[in-house]
Amino acid sequence: MKQKKESSEKADRTDQPAPLVTEITPRSQDFSRWYTDVVRRAELADYSPVKGCMVIRPYGYAIWELIQQALDQRIKATGHVNAYFPLFIPESLLMKEADHVQGFAPQVAWVTRGGDEDLEEKLIVRPTSEVIIGTMYSKWVQSWRDLPILINQWANVVRWEKVTRLFLRTTEFLWQEGHTAHETEEEAEAETRRMLGVYKEVAEVELAMPVVDGLKTESEKFAGAVRTYSIEALMGDGRALQAGTSHNLGQNFAKAFDVTFQARDKSLQYVWGTSWGVTTRLVGALIMTHGDDSGLILPPRVAPYQVVIVPIPRGNWQETVLPRARTIRQELVSQGVRVQLDDRDMYTPGWKFAEWEMRGVPLRLEIGPKDIEKGQVLLVRRDTREKIPTPMEGLAGRVREMLDSIQQSLFDRARQFREDHTTSTDSYDEFKTILEGRPGFVVSPWCGDETCEAQIKADTQATIRNLPFDAPQPAGRNCIKCGRPAVTTAY
């Protein structure tokens, strides 16, 4: 019975004509396959021989570098400095903060042997650096005058995940992790919120990705934190993605690692800590937010190439079209535009159009003999595919305007999508009906009780993403599951 079904499925597949070109899976058909296809065909990343580990290819890394720059600049502008802490952490240090151990132990990679000797004390490969940094802070802090400590590090961490996906969840990933120590609780809370604001700004301004900022529930917070805040984005398949987190650690780690200082009133106090991070997952978020059936669409601010120039090879184009293309490149580069001139003669223009569209370049500039006659070029927007003949005069200005316009319209489009996929209800039946249909955010009142949260999750698979600072529309006053009011929730 089973076998029969299999063979008929195979027969069906055979009837499909083989595609002329290896196409990417349409986004609407299978979002997950589409995602993987785009990542690999656009040469962003690839699977490595090491299980769960990803190789970030130059084009993908260039995107990450732009995100890094945008973040690093803002992290420094808010008074932080960069430093580096070790990759290995002794087992005994990890064990000091109970919640933290519980949260991370299942995901930790161990080093038990060095050279030809078994280690006396096992080492872990950092899954995050609170532990090692807390240890160092305890040495560095004596007085209230030593505070605050505002340190960030760019690093890789390892978490032994069972299921991995390129950029979204890999065994090893790159990130930025900020770790701060403060004199007062209020200061720590302000810092936690400030950095979440930085993340929101980077997501929205640089990645053109609207996010919901808010407080995580107790069950979803970081292991060892007092409070966790997050930014949550809605992907093109209607599913939420946590794009960044900021934790108020209270005095938990200070107590575990004995980070004390003598306060202004001469008393001995524990510092108040925060930590916050975003990862290479942002690259994945970018892809899933903006991409379409033709592949990637990059917002200009994080596009390694903002403009690709495709010269049309006609007649003796090498003597006529190409020099003009080079001049244009020069002009755009001098105006701070990132430009790629694709003068390879082994590919046809049509091939290049498709190729660069797949790789998400926001703006294409075509130039051929006809354009030169007319003193113009043809600009083609990746987001709308609009073809815009543009005079050679004042070209750089027009290009920059258009890049800004693409950045803005990608954000608007993503925000519109999110609005279209956000519903508000205070009825549990309605809530369940919504989730059975189109996925997306649902805004609903919740009492704050973990048992309700767990029940909802068990019933519908929906998770509380966070408790938004700005709830879109407060729907009703009573918890959709039991009774009392408290907060609003998303998907």
Add this chain to the structure above:
RNA sequence: CGGGGCGUGGCUCAGCCUGGUAGAGCACUCGGUUCGGGACCGAGGGGUCGGUGGUUCAAAUCCACUCGCCCCGACCA
């Protein structure tokens, strides 16, 4: 870790049910004509069929074990 699916040139797969010369499209190499939306013609190169063992005159195909990958759950950034 539970449920399902799949391992055959670089990629996507056919061939397996019913054992008997290892295939297609794309990609790649060379030559030529092309080029404003994934060009065409001709000639080539490349696979111990995931691994191990078994059945057989004969195994990609049947059997057992094993390794790996993908999807859906549980866990996470």
